[in-house]
Amino acid sequence: MKSYLLPEFIIERNEERCIRCRVCERQCAFGVHYYDEELDKMFSDEEKCVSCQRCVVFCPTNALVVRPNPSQYKLNYSWNREKISDLIKQAETGGVILTGSGNDKPYRIYFDHLVLNASQVTNPSIDPLREPMELRTFLGCKPDALALKINSETEFIPNVMIETPIIFSALSYGAISYQAFNSLAIAASKYGTLFNTGEGGLPKELRKKYGRNAIVQCASGRFGVDPEYLNCAAVVEIKIGQGAKPGIGGHLPGEKVSYSIAATRMIPEGTDAISPAPQHDIYSIEDLSTLIYTLKEATNYEKPISVKIAAVHNSAAIASGMVRAGADIIALDGLRGGTGAAPKIIRDNVGIPIELAIASVDKRLREEGIRNRCSILAAGGIRCSADVVKAIALGADAVYIGTAALVAMGCTLCQKCYTGKCNWGICTQDPYLAKRINPEIASRRLLNLLRAWSLEIKEMIGGMGINAIESLRGNRDHLRGVGLHEWELDVLGVKGAGE
Amino acid sequence: MEIDASKLTQKELNDAIMDCMHSGVKKIILRNVYGQRYIGTRLYSPNNKVEIEIFGTPGNNLGAFLDGHRIIVHGNAQDGVGNTMDDGVIIVDGRAGDVVAMSMRGGKIFIRDSVGYRAALHMKEYLSKRPVLVIGGTVQDFFGEYMAGGIVILLRLNLGNTLHEANFIGTGMHGGVIYIRGEVERHHLGKEVGVSKLDEKDEDILKRYVGEFAHYFGMDKKDIIKEDFTKLLPVLKRPYGRIYTY
Numbered sequence: 041m042k043s044y045l046l047p048e049f050i051i052e053r054n055e056e057r058c059i060r061c062r063v064c065e066r067q068c069a070f071g072v073h074y075y076d077e078e079l080d081k082m083f084s085d086e087e088k089c090v091s092c093q094r095c096v097v098f099c100p101t102n103a104l105v106v107r108p109n110p111s112q113y114k115l116n117y118s119w120n121r122e123k124i125s126d127l128i129k130q131a132e133t134g135g136v137i138l139t140g141s142g143n144d145k146p147y148r149i150y151f152d153h154l155v156l157n158a159s160q161v162t163n164p165s166i167d168p169l170r171e172p173m174e175l176r177t178f179l180g181c182k183p184d185a186l187a188l189k190i191n192s193e194t195e196f197i198p199n200v201m202i203e204t205p206i207i208f209s210a211l212s213y214g215a216i217s218y219q220a221f222n223s224l225a226i227a228a229s230k231y232g233t234l235f236n237t238g239e240g241g242l243p244k245e246l247r248k249k250y251g252r253n254a255i256v257q258c259a260s261g262r263f264g265v266d267p268e269y270l271n272c273a274a275v276v277e278i279k280i281g282q283g284a285k286p287g288i289g290g291h292l293p294g295e296k297v298s299y300s301i302a303a304t305r306m307i308p309e310g311t312d313a314i315s316p317a318p319q320h321d322i323y324s325i326e327d328l329s330t331l332i333y334t335l336k337e338a339t340n341y342e343k344p345i346s347v348k349i350a351a352v353h354n355s356a357a358i359a360s361g362m363v364r365a366g367a368d369i370i371a372l373d374g375l376r377g378g379t380g381a382a383p384k385i386i387r388d389n390v391g392i393p394i395e396l397a398i399a400s401v402d403k404r405l406r407e408e409g410i411r412n413r414c415s416i417l418a419a420g421g422i423r424c425s426a427d428v429v430k431a432i433a434l435g436a437d438a439v440y441i442g443t444a445a446l447v448a449m450g451c452t453l454c455q456k457c458y459t460g461k462c463n464w465g466i467c468t469q470d471p472y473l474a475k476r477i478n479p480e481i482a483s484r485r486l487l488n489l490l491r492a493w494s495l496e497i498k499e500m501i502g503g504m505g506i507n508a509i510e511s512l513r514g515n516r517d518h519l520r521g522v523g524l525h526e527w528e529l530d531v532l533g534v535k536g537a538g539e
Numbered sequence: 540m541e542i543d544a545s546k547l548t549q550k551e552l553n554d555a556i557m558d559c560m561h562s563g564v565k566k567i568i569l570r571n572v573y574g575q576r577y578i579g580t581r582l583y584s585p586n587n588k589v590e591i592e593i594f595g596t597p598g599n600n601l602g603a604f605l606d607g608h609r610i611i612v613h614g615n616a617q618d619g620v621g622n623t624m625d626d627g628v629i630i631v632d633g634r635a636g637d638v639v640a641m642s643m644r645g646g647k648i649f650i651r652d653s654v655g656y657r658a659a660l661h662m663k664e665y666l667s668k669r670p671v672l673v674i675g676g677t678v679q680d681f682f683g684e685y686m687a688g689g690i691v692i693l694l695r696l697n698l699g700n701t702l703h704e705a706n707f708i709g710t711g712m713h714g715g716v717i718y719i720r721g722e723v724e725r726h727h728l729g730k731e732v733g734v735s736k737l738d739e740k741d742e743d744i745l746k747r748y749v750g751e752f753a754h755y756f757g758m759d760k761k762d763i764i765k766e767d768f769t770k771l772l773p774v775l776k777r778p779y780g781r782i783y784t785y
Contacts, residue, residue, distance in 0.1 A: 135784035258623075261661065262642035266625045267583040267606040294777050306644060306665040307687055311714055312777045316685055320660050321600075321619055321638050330576065330599050334622065337553060337580040338604040 044128050046121075047086040050109045057103035058082055064095035064104060069461040069473055092454040094463035126384070137385065140457025140467065142284060142378040142421060142443055145388050149376075150395035150528070151427045155537060157518040159505035166507050168498035174508035175494055177205045177438050179275065180344035181368040182412040197368060198342055200274045203232035204494040205432060205509055208486075209373075209419050209440030210257055210279065210348070212238025214292050214301045214313070215380035215457070217474035219482070220449060220466045225250040226479055227486035234274055236440070239263050239290065239315060241304040247272040255346065258335060260289060261315035263305040267338065275369065276335050277346040278328070280319065283377020283394070283420040284387045286350030290315035291381070296460055296469050329365035336366070344368035344415075351375065351397030351420065352390075356404035363405060363414045371440065372397045374420030378443045380467055381458035394420040395434060399532045402435025402514050411514075425496035434532065435514040448489040449482045540564040545571035549598065553581050556591065566590045574598040574617070579605050579627075588627075599636075602629045605646065618655070621648045624670070630755050634676065643670040643689065647748075651756045652676040652697060657684055662715060664688025673752045680706045683771070684729070687714040692748055694720045694763060703727055709771050717771040718745060720763070733774045741770060 051072070060082060065073040070088045073095060075081070089106060096104045113124055126137055159165040166173065180199035187194045208228055213221040215238060228235035229250050236255040241264020251272030258265050259279035270276055281287065292301075292313035302309040322328050332345050346369035347362050349355065359370050374394025379387065398418050405411040418431040419440035428439050447453070450464035457467035465476030501509065504518050512518065520537040521529045529536055540559050544552050552575045559567045560582055569578070572595030579591060579602040590609040596617070602610050603622035611630045618636035621629050626645040637655035640648050645668040653676030660681065662670050670689040676697040682705050683691055695703065703723060710729030718741065723734075737745075745764060753760040 129784045133784040136782055138783050262623045262644075262663075265604075265623055265642075266644065267604050268585070270604065271583050302665065306668065307663050308665065308714065311687065314661075314685060314687070314711070314713065316661065320657055320684075321622060321641055330619070333549075334577050334580055334600045334603045334619075337577040338583065340557070340581055340583070 041132055043087075043132055045087070045125055045132075046111050046113075047089070047109050048125075049086060049089040049091045049106050051084040051086050051089060052105040052107070053082060053084065054103045054105075055081075057101040059101055059103075061100060063098050063100060067094045067098050067463060069463050069468075069470065070456075070459075090454040090456045091452075092456070092463050093452050136383045138381055138458045139384040139387055140378075140380055140382075140455045141451075141453050142376045143387050144455070147375060147393060148528075149421065150393055150524075150532065151421070151423075151430050153522050153524050153528075154395070154430050154519050154532070154534065155522055156426070156429060156433075156500060156504065157520070158503040163505040165505050166502040168495070168502040171502070172507065173498040173502060174510070175204045175497060177202050177415075177509060179346075179369055179415040179417070179437060181414060184412060198344055200234070200344055201232075202234060202438065204490060204497070205436075205438035206428060206490060206493060207233055207255070207417065207438055207440050208235040208445050209377075209442035210236040210238035210255075210277070210282075211442060211446070212240030212257075212380075213243060213304055214238075214240040214296060214469070216446075216466055217462075217468055217477060218243070218300065219474050219477035219479050220446075222246070223449060223477060223479040223482035223486060224445060225253065226483035227490065229253040230483070230487055231490045233490065236277065237273075239279060240292075240301070241265070241306065242269055242272070243300070243304045257348075258331075259315055260317070260319045261313060263307065263313055263315070266306070270335065270338050271340075273339075273343065275344050275346050276339060277348055277369075277371065278319070278322075278331055278335065278367075279348045280322070280328075281348070281350035281352075281373065282379060282382075283350045283373030283375060283391055284379030285382040286352055286386070286390045287317060288383070288386055289317040298469050301469065325361035325365050328362065328367075332366040346371050346417070348373060348417075348419075350377070350390075351392045351394055353392065355392070355397045356400040359401040360404055360408055360410070363410050367414055369415045369417060370401065371417040371419060372401060372436075373440070374418070376421030377419055378446075379457070394418055394422075394431070396528075396531050398431055398434045398436050399516075403533055406514070425493040426500065428493060429497055429500050429512065430519060432509060432512050433515050433519050434534075435516075437513060444489065445486055448485045449477060540566070541568045541570060543571055544569050544575060544595065545573065547575065549575040549577065553577060557581050560584060560587055560589050564589065566592070568592045568594070570594045572597050572614075576600055577603060579603075579608055579610050582606055582608055602627065605629070607646070615652075616650075620650070621646070621672075624648070626668075632756065637679075639674075640670065640672045640691075643672065644668060645670050647671040647673075647751070649673045649752050649755055650675060653678065655679050657681040659683045659686055659689070659691045659717075661685040661687060662689040662691065664715060671748055673748050675752065675756065677703055678705050678708075681708075681710060683709045683712055683715075683717050683732075685710075686712040686717070686773075689715045690744060690748065691715065691717045692720075692745065692752075693717065694749070694752070696720075696758075696763065708732065709773070712771070712773045713775065713777065714773060716741075719769045719771065720766055721769070722767075723769050723771075728771065731774055732771045735770050735772050737768060737770050741768075 348371035418436035576598035615633035634652035709732035
């Protein structure tokens with residue numbers, strides 16, 4: 041069938057600059073570039089291009105430009121180009137449209153409508169370069185009251201210490217390459233923070249070295265979950281949902297289940313790894329409590345148990361139930377949370393923005409007097425250190441970063457993760473592509489990211505006159521809204537700028 | 540070592556069991572168990588394996604994540620027996636509730652009577668780790684749902700000549716094998732499973748595990764095995780491979 045799709049991108053090759061070195065051809069797993077020997081000329085198959093910009097970056101003579109194809113249908117705000125293209129794809133295949141990374145639709149990004157405070161005259165600001173500044177964060181349940189007596193009655197529930205309130209979010213080995221997974225583990229352990237294994241298990245050889253920096257997931261497929269996996273970790277996370285695909289399961293296609301992925305997930309090579317939509321032992325808050333305590337039992341009550349949900353309409357009420365069920369950490373993944381593969385229709389239409397979810401969950405737990413019993417981890421659309429500060433001021437304890445970490449390693453958000461052909465070596469199991477990530481270099485890039493953001497966070501909170509990130513948590517007085525409606529300010533619990 | 544569970548909370552009981560294991564006790568007898576959950580779950584210990592004999596009714600998630608121990612229940616068990624169990628043996632001399640052997644990855648479970656919904660859900664296997672579940676009675680709907688590996692044997696010893704009532708057997712199944720004693724009507728099966736003939740290997744499997752089952756509950760293996768079995772296999776390893784665009 042002749043495809044009616046317009047090529048999405050256009051490739052411009054400056055013939056004067058091109059030296060026919062064929063680097064572009066070797067770099068592209070999608071097979072866009074090819075060399076014609078007779079004509080001694082490079083050509084490109086533009087229909088195959090995903091605009092990952094790998095060839096552009098690696099072209100030694102800067103001969104390439106890849107940009108959106110300017111051809112367009114007659115301008116139509118309702119039937120825009122994306123809607124028409126998606127419909128054509130479905131008419132030609134009859135299938136569900138897959139995509140990768142986070143929601144790219146123009147929903148309001150509340151972080152961009154919140155501004156931070158700074159001290160002027162009445163309260164001195166603090167210079168983090170010369171004064172102690174604390175970003176250390178403790179994740180887990182805190183006691184209701186402290187009895188300050190030796191041999192006191194206060195029962196301390198295990199907490200996990202992180203040196204900066206930034207954690208790498210769930211990126212499974214399988215979704216990403218071993219090299220990329222390893223890079224996250226190295227960076228987390230070097231900086232003193234955590235990485236999350238996702239549902240792909242934790243390869244045995246990494247358990248001893250990086251287990252204590254790992255959040256291991258127990259998700260609906262229970263892949264790679266064994267007693268050692270649970271016990272080697274810092275935190276065990278029950279994954280209920282994911283911001284990019286709330287309410288639906290996952291599906292790692294058989295062709296990606298290679299020998300070593302099979303060993304880590306503990307399923308036969310080449311079979312589909314299907315994660316059911318719900319966890320079938322959890323149909324209620326009571327059942328959730330059963331699994332939380334099963335995991336506490338399985339880890340001898342030594343580790344905080346996290347429960348991750350997608351931010352949805354009733355998150356606040358659900359979160360309250362989760363805390364009462366025994367969750368020590370609540371992870372909220374918002375509308376813009378990323379994924380290795382999800383139906384586009386789900387990614388783009390289901391869930392609520394993380395900013396509103398943090399604010400409403402934090403408020404609800406405070407009102408009920410149980411906020412101390414859990415830490416809140418916010419995920420989904422954290423792009424810079426200011427987003428971290430704003431998320432914490434809205435009520436989070438720390439944030440998960442997924443896409444940001446991938447970008448640090450080379451990702452350019454082409455959203456083709458689900459094809460397994462990632463030219464940057466991140467979202468692929470092809471050894472030829474995966475070796476493009478050198479864990480030593482990639483982990484250094486991740487460490488740089490953590491360092492840079494942490495420095496910026498210190499500058500921002502120092503400017504507010506705060507010297508510990510703890511004092512910022514839920515401190516909405518340091519936020520003001522710009523260009524927001526009253527209901528939005530109300531949900532966020534912040535005043536308008538100037539108020 | 541004997542423990543009287545009648546006045547112990549779930550956590551106290553499991554504390555006591557763990558202490559026993561760490562002090563080197565190899566066999567622990569629990570009396571008057573009355574709904575205490577997670578028995579056996581906390582016993583993560585690569586080199587230390589124990590046998591726990593339970594009198595009474597253990598609560599949910601008995602032997603969840605079980606790390607190679609042996610649990611014998613003289614009575615009924617509740618939901619989640621052997622949930623995500625890694626290795627070991629669980630023998631229930633009675634019936635069990637829902638999601639028995641959910642996501643089980645290794646070891647063996649024998650239930651004398653019937654079980655509830657979604658038994659053997661998403662059981663999986665890897666190389667030599669091949670979980671086995673034998674159920675003496677019958678099951679309810681969604682038996683073997685999403686099954687990705689392992690061996691499940693259903694004996695329906697308490698049904699007489701009547702057929703199973705469970706629907707959606709093996710829905711989404713993409714690995715492993717289910718043997719059902721007697722016949723199953725097609726409309727009780729999920730669309731992802733097919734019926735196939737037993738070969739010699741299957742006979743060996745049945746002899747071995749039905750034998751073990753009969754041995755535990757004092758039954759006659761030959762009596763059980765002489766009837767024909769239906770073998771259910773997944774039609775495709777990849778039931779959902781073709782629902783996406785490129």
